[in-house]
Amino acid sequence: MMNSEEEFYDAETGLESDDSCEVSFKDALVLDSKQAAAQENGVWERRKTLPAEMISRNNFSVWSILKKCIGMELSKIAMPVEFNEPLSFLQRISEYMEHTQLIHKACSLSDSIDRMQVVAAFAVSAVASQWERTGKPFNPLLGETYELIREDEGYRLISEQVSHHPPVSAFHAQSLKQEFEFHGSIYPKLKFWGKSVEAEPKGTMTLELLKHKEAYTWTNPMCCVHNIILGKLWIEQYGTVEIVNHSTGEKCVLNFKPCGMFGKELHKVEGYIQDKSKKKRRVIYGKWTECMYSVDPKVYEAYKKSDKKLKQEPSCEGEEADEMPEVQETVTVIPGSALLWRITPRPAHSAQMYNFTSFAMTLNELEPGTERLMPPTDCRLRPDIRAMENGDIDSSNVEKERLEEKQRAARRERSKDEEEWSTRWFNLGTNPHTGADDWLYTGGYFDRNYTDCPNIY
Template sequence: MAANTVHRTSLPVPGHSEVNIGSLLSLGKDFSKITTPVIFNEPLSFLQRIAEYMEYAKLLRLASLETCPIARLQYISAFAVSGLASNWKRFGKPFNPLLGETYELQRNDFRIICEQVSHHPPISAFHAENEDYVFHGNIHPKLKFCGKTIEIHPKGMVTVILLKWNETYTWQNVNCILHNFLVGQIWMEQQGILEIKQHGGINLKAELCLKTAGWNNKDLHRVEGFIVDQNGKQLSYLYGKWTEYLRASTASLYEEMIERTKQKSKSSQNSLGHKKVLAKLNSLKVGTFKPLHQIAVDESDDYHCMKECTTDDLFESMILWEVTPRPSNCAEYFQFTAFAMTLNEIEQGMKENLCPTDSRLRPDIRKLENGDQDGAATRKVRLEEKQRDRCKIRNKKKVSSEWIPRWFEKRVNLYTGFNNWTYLGNYWDRNYDGIEDIF
C-alpha cells in the first residue's frame, strides 16, 4: 500500500455546480443518457465517486477483528451507511466515465481499481482489497427526472468478503432523491430498505430502513433497523442518521425502552385524555434523532410534562461510525469532503506509474478543477466525439465489435446468481501494453 502522504486540503481554485437543470430535461427522461453542460458537473469522474466508498474503510478492518458475528455485521452495516454520507449537499453531477476509463487509489490500508466496462448501459466495476477483506461490485446508475425531483437509482450489487472468517456480505444501495430542482431550495434524501445479507457464517441479516423525510421533516436522514437471525429473531438494534452517525444496541435493551415508554404514555393518557396527549406529542421539537416510540412522560407538572427522550438517553449503545467533519471551506469547493478533495490530485512520483486511462489524466475534468469552464466544455465534447469514433471503427471490423474490458470480466456471483463484472487480478502488475488511447 502507499506510504504516508500529506494530501491537499482544497482544490486549485474555488468552484461550484449549477443545480437548476430542469429546463434541460423532459419528464421521465433517463438523465444518465443526457449530455449536460459542464456547469452542472463537479470535477470528478463517476469512477472517483465510487472510490469515495473507501473513506471509512477502517470499518471493514474493525469488522474483520471482531470475534462475534453480530458485531461483524454491525460494522459492515456501518460501512454500508457511511458510503452514503459524502452525497449530502453534493448536487454536482460527476463526469460520465469514458468506455475503458480507469481510476486507481492507494492509501495506507487499502487499494482500489475501477473501470468503466460498458457505455450502453453505463456500468462501472470496482475492486478494493487489503490483507483483511475484499470489497467489489458493479454500479449501473440510473438518473430520472420526475417533475420536481430527480431520482438516482444506483443499480448493482456490492460485496464484502472478510477473509479471516470466510464470510461474504452482499447488498444493493438505496435510492437518492433530489427535491426542488425546478424551484425552491434544493435538498436530498436517501430512502429505501438497505438489506445486508451474510453468507458463509450463521446467515444473519441487517434490515435497515432509510426513512422518508415526512411532511414535517422529522425523519429526514434517519436510519433504523435490526440485525436478525435466520428465524427473524431480532438480535441488535441499529439507529442513526446517514449524514452523521450509526449506533448499535442490543435488541433486549430496545424492547425495555419500548415497554417503559408504553407504561409512561399509558399513565399520561389516563390523566390527560388521548387528544391532549397527541396534541402535546405533535408540538414537540425535532431532536437530533428520535427513534420509534421516542416519547416518555414525566408527571411533574399540570400537563404531566412531556419529555423528549433520544435513544442516547435510554440506551447503553455504542458508536459504530461517525462522519468526519467537512472542511470549513467546502462550500467554496463543490461541497467536497476532505477525502474528495484528494481524489483528483496527482501525487509526487505517481504519473510515471499511472495507467494512461486513469481519470486524473482526463483534460476536461482537470480544466474544470482549475476553473476553466470553457476549456472543460471544449475538451469534454472532443472526448465524447473521440469515443464515438472509436466505436465506429470497432463496428467496421469483421471481428466482434463488442468492447472487451482490460481488467474485469463477467462471472456469476455465487451468492446472488447474477452476472457481475469481476476483477481479473492483474492491474497492479503495471503492464499497460496495448492500452487504447481514450483521452
Template sequence: MKGRGCWDKASVRSFCSSGCLTKFKKDDSGDDDEAATPADKSELHHTLKNLSLKLDDLSTCNDLIAKHGAALQRSLNELDGLKIPSESGEKLKAVNERATLFRITSNAMINACRDFLELAEIHSRKWQRALQYEQEQRVHLEETIEQLAKQHNSLERAFRGAPGRPANPSKSFSEGSLLTPKGEDSEEDEDTEYFDAMEDSTSFITVITEAKEDRKAEGSSGTSSVDWSSTDNVLDGASLVPKGSSKVKRRVRIPNKPNYSLNLWSIMKNCIGRELSRIPMPVNFNEPLSMLQRLTEDLEYHHLLDKAVHCTSSVEQMCLVAAFSVSSYSTTVHRIAKPFNPMLGETFELDRLDDMGLRSLCEQVSHHPPSAAHYVFSKHGWSLWQEITISSKFRGKYISIMPLGAIHLEFQASGNHYVWRKSTSTVHNIIVGKLWIDQSGDIEIVNHKTNDRCQLKFLPYSYFSKEPARKVTGVVSDSQGKAHYVLSGSWDEQMECSKVVHSSPSSPSSDGKQKTVYQTLSAKLLWKKYPLPENAENMYYFSELALTLNEHEEGVAPTDSRLRPDQRLMEKGRWDEANTEKQRLEEKQRLSRRRRLEACVPGSSCSSEEAEKEADTYTPLWFEKRLDPLTGEMACVYKGGYWEAKEKQDWHMCPNIF
C-alpha cells in the same frame, strides 16, 4: 369542372409553398412550449406578407382571365357571324359554351381563393393573439409558483422559530430511532419539497432498560447470558479511530468553484422521462470528480471494516458492516452536482496502503447503460468488490438515481461473506427552490456464511412526520430470525447500536397493526461523520478524502480519471474550455463506437441488432464477466494484473481514450 379542379390543386400547392401550413402544423404539434421569440414573430410577419403577395397574384390572374376570356368571347362571336357550314357552326357554338363555362368556373375559383385567404389571415391574427395570451398566462403561472414556494419557505421558518417549540429536544430513543436535534441552519430550511407523512414508518419500538434488569430479562427470555460490557469492546469507540498518517503529503484544498449562473430547469425540462446518461450536459452541472472517484469515496470510513475484522461475533461484525454501508451516503448530503460520466475503459486507482491500508481499482466496463466495476483489497484482512450500474431518470420535479448491482464484502479470516445493494437517491426541487438530496428505500445485508441478516430502512423526509430528517433504522438478526441489535441514526451524521435483551409483541393499535417491542441496553456509537474541511462550501462540499482523489499522481495508468482533460480544466475553473474538451472526448467515444459497429463486416451473419450489441460490447482490461453464485447474476470481477503492470510501468494494452 375539370379546369376548376386543376386550379384548386395549384392554389393549394401555392398556399403550402408559402409556409403557412407548415407553421400551423408546428403550432399543433404540442412541442412549441417556449415563449414567443423575435424569430417566431419575424416568421409570422413573413408568412402574412407571403399570403398577401399570393392574394395579389391571384387577383392579377383573375384580371387576366377576365380580360382574355372576354377577348376569347368576342372572337368566338365574330366567328359565329361568318358564313360557315352548319356542321362547323354547331361545333363553334359548343366551343363558345365551353369558353363561357370556363370563365364562370375561373371567376368562382378566384373568388373562393380570395375568401379562403382572407379567412386564413383573419384567423391567423386570432390564433396569434390566443397564443400570446397563453404564453403570458404561463409566465404568470411560473411567477406565481415561485412566489408561493418563497412564501411556503417563509412560513416554515416562522413556524420553526415560533415560541413554544422545543429548540433542542433531548436525545432519546423512540420508535426505534435516535432523535438528533437539527439546527435552524439545517438543509431543509430553504425551499424544501415535502412528502406526505408515512403510515407505520417503523416496524418496532425500543425501550431502554437498566443493565441489572437486563440480566433478569435475559435469563427469563432464554437468551445467552453474555456480559455486554466485556464482549462488545470492538464496538466501543468504533468511530473514534484516528486517521492514518500518510508518508505522502496530500493536498487539502482545490481552486474555489467559479460563480457561474445556469438555469437547470431550462435544460432539464426537455429531458423528462429520459435516461440522463444519454443526455449531453455541460460541466456547469458537474463536480470535478468522475463516477469512478465517487464510487471510491465510499471507502472514507474504511476503519469500520478494519475494526470488524477483529469481531468474534458475526452479529457484532454485522453492526459495523451496516454502519459502513450507511456511511457511504454521508458524503452526498450537500453534493447535488453530478459526477462526470466516465469514458468507456476509463479507470481510477487509489493506492493508499501506507495510510489507509488498502488498494482500490475501478474500471468503466459499459457505457450504455453506464456501469463500473470496483475491487478493493485491504491488508487488514478484507476485500470488497462490486459492479454498479447507474440508472437515472428525470421525473419533472425530481431526479431518481438508482444504483443497480450487488456489493460483496468478504473477511478472509472468518470467511464471512456479506452482500447488499444500494438504496435510491432522489434530487428534489428541480423546478423551484434550493436543490436537496434524500435517500429512501430498504437495504438488506446478508452474511451468506451464517445467514445473519440486517434490515435497514431509509425513511424519506416528510414535513408532516414526527421523525427526524434522514433517519435510518435497522435490526440485526441471526439465522433463526432472533433480533440481537437495533440500529438507529441518520445517514448524514452517525449510527448507533443497542443490544437487544428481550423482545415481545406490542398491543394491537386501533387499526389492528402490531409492532415488536425490543428491550435494549443503552446505545453505543458505531460511526460518526468527519467534519468537512474549512471552506468546503466553495470546494463543492468535498470531504478531506474527496479533495485528494483528483490530485495528480505519477505512475497511474493513462486511462486514469486524474488524466481526463475536461475534468482537470473544470477543477481549475476554466469551464468554457472544459465544455469544449468534453465535447471532443464525447465525439471521440462515439467514433470508437462506430468503429466497433463497422467491425461487424457486411455480408457476415451479424444482424443489425447483433451489430448494435457488438458496438456497445466492451472487453474490460482488468475485469472479466463471471456468474455470481450468490446472486445468480453476471458481474465483472477483478482478474488481476493491474498492480503488476503499474510496478513495471507497462501500459501498452491501455486504449487511448483521452
C-alpha cells in the same frame, strides 16, 4: 514491464516523488513550501483544498436543458459541465472507502453479530458522503480507470468503466494485508421528474472478510435530489437495504426513511439484525448524515413504550416537503446504546468546494511521480475534469464535447469492423454469493503493464 526497483516503489513508497519523471497538468501539482518540505522527506501530504472554488450556477438555466427530459434516463443525455462536480463517477465510487477503519474493526471481532453491526455501519457510511453533494459526477468514458492506493489505511482500489450502454462501473478494493476484499459493479439509473432527479443505484456490494471466511452483500438505497429548478437543492436517501451474511445466514435490514410530508424522518435510518433462526439480536438506528448506534431489542422496545419523548425533529414546510428542512445534527441516544460510527467532519470551506469531504478533496490529485505508474486511461488525466477543477468552465465544456465525440467515433469504427469492446481488468461473470451477474476483477492491474490500454483522451 517494470523492473524490481519500480515494483518496490509501487508496493512500499508509492506516495514518494520522482524528480526525473515528466508530469502533465503541472498546474495541478504546484506545491506550497510545507508540502515541498514534506515531499523531500519522503512523505506526501495530501491536499486540503481544490485549485479553484466551485463555479457559480446563477447565470445557468437548468430548466432550458431539463424541460425536454422529464421521465427520461439522464445517462443518455449530454449535459453541460455546469451540472457537474470535478470528479468522475469512478472516483465517486472510491468514496465508499472513506471509513475503511470500520472494515478493519469488523475483521478484528470474534462474534459474527458484532461483525454484522460494524458492517452495517460501513454500509451506511459508504453513502454518507452524498449529503449535500448536489453536483453530478462526470460520466466515465468506456475503458476509463481509476486507482486509489492508501497505504495509511491499508488498501488499494481499482475501478474500470466496463460498459457504456448501459453505463456500468466496476470496482475492486483489497486489503494490503489480505484481510478483506470489497467489490461490486454499479449501474446508476438517473431520472428527472420535474422537480427532482432520482438515482437508482443498481448493483450489488460484496464485502469479504477473508480471516472469518465471510461474505456480505447488499444494494445501496435510492437517492433523490430535490429542487432542481427552483429553491435550495437538498438530498434524501430512502428504501430498504438488506445486508446478508452468506456464511452464517444472519441478516441486517436497514430502512432509510424518506423525508415524509413534514420532514420528521429526514436522514433517519432504523433497522435490526436477525440470526439464522430470524430472532432479532440487535436494533440499529441513527442518521446516515451523522452516526449509527446499536442497542438490545428489549431495551429498544421498552424505551419506545416509555413516557420519554423524542426530541422534535426538523420539519419540512409544504405538503410535499419541497423545501429543505433545517438540519439539526442530533440523534436521540437510547440509554445502553453502543456507538458504531460517527461521520468525519467536513472542512470549514467545504461549501465553496462542491461540498466535498476532506477525503474527496484528494481524489483527483496527481501526486508527483505517480503519472508514470498509472495507465493513460486513469481519470485523473481527463482534461475536462482537470479544467473544471481549475475553474476553467469553457475549456471543460469544450474538452467534454471532444471526448464524447471521440468515444462515438471509436464506437462507429468498431461497429464498421464488427469488433466488440474488450474490457481490461474485469470480466462479466457470476457473483458466487448471490448467483447474479457481476463484473469480477481478473487481477494483474498492479503489475503495471499498460501497453494495450486504449487511447480514450
